[in-house]
Amino acid sequence: MDVLPDVIVEARGLQKFFGEVEAVRGIDFSIQRGEVFGFLGPNGAGKTSTMRMISCMSPRSAGKLLVRGHDPAESGSEIRRGIGLVPQDDALDSEMSVLDNLHIYGRYFDIPRKEIRARAKVLLEFAQLTDRADSKVDNLSGGMRRRLTIARALISRPELVILDEPTTGLDPQARHLVWERLYQLRREGVTLIITTHYMDEAEQLCDRLVVMDRGLIVGAGTPRSLIEKTVAREVVEVRLDDGNYLSLVDRLGDHIDRAEILGDRLCCYGEDGDQILDLILALGIHPASSLVRRATLEDVFLFLTGRSLVD
Amino acid sequence: MTELEYAPGFFTPRVRQGRIRTRWLLALEYWFLQYRRAWRGSILSTFVFPTLYLASMGLGLGGLVNHHLGTHAAILGNGSYLTFVAPGILSASAMQIGINEASWPVMGAIRWQRSYHAQCATPIRITDVLYGHLAWITLKLFATCLVFVGISAAFRANSLPRALFEIPAATLTGLGFAVPMAALSAHIKNDAAFSTINRLLIVPLFLFSGTFFPLAQLPGSLQVLARFTPLYHGVTLCRALGSGQLMTLTNLGHVAYLATMVAAGVVFARKTYTRRLSR
Amino acid sequence: MTTYQQVLRLTPAMSFSWRRAQHVIEHNVMNYRRNWFYLVSGFFEPLFYLLGIGLGLGRLVGSLSVDGHPVSYATFVAPGLLAAAAMNGAMWDATFNFFFKLKVEKTFETMLATPLSVLDVACGELGWTLIRGAIYSSGFLVVMSIFGYCQSPLAILCLPAAGLISLAFGACGLAATSFMRSWQDLGTVSLAMLPMFLFSGTFYGLTFYPGWLQAIIRLTPLYQGVALLRDLDVGVLTPVMWVHVGYLCLLTLIGFIVVSHRLVRLLTP
Numbered sequence: 045m046d047v048l049p050d051v052i053v054e055a056r057g058l059q060k061f062f063g064e065v066e067a068v069r070g071i072d073f074s075i076q077r078g079e080v081f082g083f084l085g086p087n088g089a090g091k092t093s094t095m096r097m098i099s100c101m102s103p104r105s106a107g108k109l110l111v112r113g114h115d116p117a118e119s120g121s122e123i124r125r126g127i128g129l130v131p132q133d134d135a136l137d138s139e140m141s142v143l144d145n146l147h148i149y150g151r152y153f154d155i156p157r158k159e160i161r162a163r164a165k166v167l168l169e170f171a172q173l174t175d176r177a178d179s180k181v182d183n184l185s186g187g188m189r190r191r192l193t194i195a196r197a198l199i200s201r202p203e204l205v206i207l208d209e210p211t212t213g214l215d216p217q218a219r220h221l222v223w224e225r226l227y228q229l230r231r232e233g234v235t236l237i238i239t240t241h242y243m244d245e246a247e248q249l250c251d252r253l254v255v256m257d258r259g260l261i262v263g264a265g266t267p268r269s270l271i272e273k274t275v276a277r278e279v280v281e282v283r284l285d286d287g288n289y290l291s292l293v294d295r296l297g298d299h300i301d302r303a304e305i306l307g308d309r310l311c312c313y314g315e316d317g318d319q320i321l322d323l324i325l326a327l328g329i330h331p332a333s334s335l336v337r338r339a340t341l342e343d344v345f346l347f348l349t350g351r352s353l354v355d
Numbered sequence: 356m357t358e359l360e361y362a363p364g365f366f367t368p369r370v371r372q373g374r375i376r377t378r379w380l381l382a383l384e385y386w387f388l389q390y391r392r393a394w395r396g397s398i399l400s401t402f403v404f405p406t407l408y409l410a411s412m413g414l415g416l417g418g419l420v421n422h423h424l425g426t427h428a429a430i431l432g433n434g435s436y437l438t439f440v441a442p443g444i445l446s447a448s449a450m451q452i453g454i455n456e457a458s459w460p461v462m463g464a465i466r467w468q469r470s471y472h473a474q475c476a477t478p479i480r481i482t483d484v485l486y487g488h489l490a491w492i493t494l495k496l497f498a499t500c501l502v503f504v505g506i507s508a509a510f511r512a513n514s515l516p517r518a519l520f521e522i523p524a525a526t527l528t529g530l531g532f533a534v535p536m537a538a539l540s541a542h543i544k545n546d547a548a549f550s551t552i553n554r555l556l557i558v559p560l561f562l563f564s565g566t567f568f569p570l571a572q573l574p575g576s577l578q579v580l581a582r583f584t585p586l587y588h589g590v591t592l593c594r595a596l597g598s599g600q601l602m603t604l605t606n607l608g609h610v611a612y613l614a615t616m617v618a619a620g621v622v623f624a625r626k627t628y629t630r631r632l633s634r
Numbered sequence: 635m636t637t638y639q640q641v642l643r644l645t646p647a648m649s650f651s652w653r654r655a656q657h658v659i660e661h662n663v664m665n666y667r668r669n670w671f672y673l674v675s676g677f678f679e680p681l682f683y684l685l686g687i688g689l690g691l692g693r694l695v696g697s698l699s700v701d702g703h704p705v706s707y708a709t710f711v712a713p714g715l716l717a718a719a720a721m722n723g724a725m726w727d728a729t730f731n732f733f734f735k736l737k738v739e740k741t742f743e744t745m746l747a748t749p750l751s752v753l754d755v756a757c758g759e760l761g762w763t764l765i766r767g768a769i770y771s772s773g774f775l776v777v778m779s780i781f782g783y784c785q786s787p788l789a790i791l792c793l794p795a796a797g798l799i800s801l802a803f804g805a806c807g808l809a810a811t812s813f814m815r816s817w818q819d820l821g822t823v824s825l826a827m828l829p830m831f832l833f834s835g836t837f838y839g840l841t842f843y844p845g846w847l848q849a850i851i852r853l854t855p856l857y858q859g860v861a862l863l864r865d866l867d868v869g870v871l872t873p874v875m876w877v878h879v880g881y882l883c884l885l886t887l888i889g890f891i892v893v894s895h896r897l898v899r900l901l902t903p
Contacts, residue, residue, distance in 0.1 A: 121478045121480050124477055125371060126368070134469075137468045139392065139468065144388055151381055152381050152474055166365060200370070200477075202368060232367050233366075233367055234366055407829055410832075411837065412832075415837065419695045419707075423694065428694075554675045554679050559686075568690040572690045
């Protein structure tokens with residue numbers, strides 16, 4: 045791998061079947077070197093299957109895939125030398141110590157023991173686990189395990205780090221610590237691929253992302269462009285005592301881009317949220333509660349995956 | 356957030372170049388490291404239990420047998436019961452250790468510790484995962500058989516230089532069971548199968564493959580059946596080697612039988628490992 | 635995380651009711667309804683030993699004598715294996731399964747959040763080890779009588795005697811398990827059981843051992859059980875039997891008291 049191509053992962057018509065089940069149904073994407081690329085989608089959207097194909101652990105069923113300039117079907121082992129994987133389930137050896145977990149993982153890459161020792165010291169610091177170096181993984185909290193798994197993935201100085209739901213199940217503090225560490229990696233030129241079903245995480249971390257649903261990509265772009273392209277910039281959420289949302293939507297007519305009923309509230313999308321709220325009040329309607337906010341990926345997701353009740 | 360003390364560029368990608376020649380050796384390292392913390396538990400079943408069997412059966416029960424038949428019974432190959440039973444217990448223990456090492460640890464590496472999955476995310480390939488683990492089982496079998504032959508010598512249950520040939524023979528016997536078992540462990544989903552296999556397959560093999568008595572003691576039809584079992588071939592091979600019969604055609608037959616078990620196991624295991632680890 | 639210990643308990647730890655203890659046994663029965671094959675397959679192990687060692691080695695060993703009665707080797711070994719079956723059947727549930735429920739699955743904490751008391755749990759668990767031991771020993775006794783290894787009608791008394799062996803091992807197993815901290819600790823159980831199985835007179839009498847070792851072996855519960863069953867099997871009634879019975883009863887009592895106290899400490903701190 046002498047010449048570093050700008051595109052580190054390229055997929056065309058990528059598919060994955062498990063017997064009759066089509067987990068990934070033909071997707072196209074390309075990931076640039078040095079960016080943070082996100083796969084956003086609900087559970088079962090095909091994100092993990094895609095990650096496993098990119099990390100050369102699972103063969104693709106059809107389509108084209110190039111990772112680090114090579115075909116995983118032919119040189120999986122060689123490609124994996126440049127990848128650090130943070131799997132969803134950690135796959136840490138819970139009976140071994142923190143340090144032993146780092147050590148053996150480094151050995152899998154055939155890194156000399158001396159080099160591993162030096163690197164592990166810094167990585168433990170990075171993961172804030174220095175004082176836990178000799179504890180069994182069994183005794184670590186969820187956040188500590190996650191940080192250890194990230195540190196482990198970095199032992200081989202990879203150019204591509206793949207994180208499958210890096211913050212699922214963590215408390216807010218632990219999540220922010222993980223995010224902060226990922227920013228550091230990005231600053232030093234590591235390419236990151238992240239899957240998540242947290243919209244705020246995708247918005248915070250990703251330079252570009254794709255939205256996946258039922259094995260297909262249903263939207264792509266930067267977080268901001270996705271929001272502006274797909275839904276409007278702002279949202280007004282209102283709760284009405286009588287719950288008669290359909291007639292309100294009728295009366296607002298062309299003044300809003302779109303409206304959606306979510307459970308017991310109505311979301312109205314438009315360029316200027318305050319203006320819409322004024323309009324509602326001018327119609328003589330007094331909502332039980334109201335909120336004007338910027339549109340988020342959550343709204344994009346609801347729109348793209350059709351998980352909304354009415355337009 | 357506190358600023359970290361690391362050199363700038365610490366995370367800058369630098370992928371190692373050059374060929375990695377023997378990836379399975381890297382997978383083998385995992386099992387060494389793992390053994391360092393778990394040896395206490397396994398020392399009982401690998402070293403102490405076979406010795407207990409040798410003492411109880413060879414010396415205790417042997418006392419009764421020698422009392423009845425004398426110490427040079429033709430039926431026991433003109434030796435004492437102790438010298439008859441020692442190679443039997445050796446190969447039967449190798450079988451049990453092979454089965455144990457290829458059942459819970461394999462399932463654990465797939466389901467609980469997930470160490471196979473961790474290996475598969477690195478340059479290690481699925482076949483390396485398999486060969487690394489099998490290499491570990493081979494080493495462990497060899498070490499156990501070596502120690503047991505040593506202990507048998509201390510009991511005067513074998514004659515030493517030639518009894519050393521029993522070590523590779525018993526190791527092969529253990530592998531003949533371990534490799535197909537590893538294949539099966541990667542295939543099955545429920546660990547309840549292990550106790551069924553142990554109770555309905557391994558225990559009968561342990562008792563009816565000529566370990567504790569010559570097959571002639573069994574009724575005719577059972578005798579024929581017993582001759583087809585892999586443990587019978589292992590026991591007979593060890594017994595022949597221990598009594599100084601080295602290069603005989605029958606020995607070659609036993610070795611061929613056991614080697615076929617290993618080879619078939621490898622073919623089967625490559626299939627089940629690939630299916631389980633590359634989903 | 636909620637701890638069940640915070641639940642107000644209306645049932646005092648040391649109250650007891652048969653009905654409540656029955657529910658603990660029911661829980662075990664339900665567990666095994668799905669794994670019935672696991673329960674049944676345990677019956678074959680002593681059977682294989684009986685055929686393998688008893689018959690296979692029979693002609694090599696010749697006949698032995700029990701209290702002056704000459705018996706075949708298989709007849710000699712059968713009561714020993716019966717005692718071992720009673721021991722193993724009880725021990726599996728008293729050790730691994732009990733540990734799983736106590737430390738891993740926290741079944742008992744759930745139970746104590748209901749009207750069940752600690753004593754109910756202890757009695758229920760002990761009752762279940764007895765049932766499991768009795769399943770194996772009664773099955774084995776039937777096989778023994780079919781093969782003609784029962785020398786006297788008194789052999790029927792082997793059934794309650796085997797039950798007593800199961801109780802003694804069950805109670806001691808529960809007591810020991812209540813002190814274990816990890817699965818590795820549980821490995822020490824087999825360190826106690828295998829030597830007992832191999833050296834406590836199951837396969838041959840004690841005359842082989844030097845005097846001091848004989849004295850030690852006589853103190854093991856399995857030896858006491860084997861000696862009791864062997865005498866009953868050939869139909870010899872001696873006063874020494876009362877010593878065996880008394881020993882096993884005492885062991886049951888001690889084990890039960892220990893495990894009850896341990897459960898009170900572990901479950902109602």
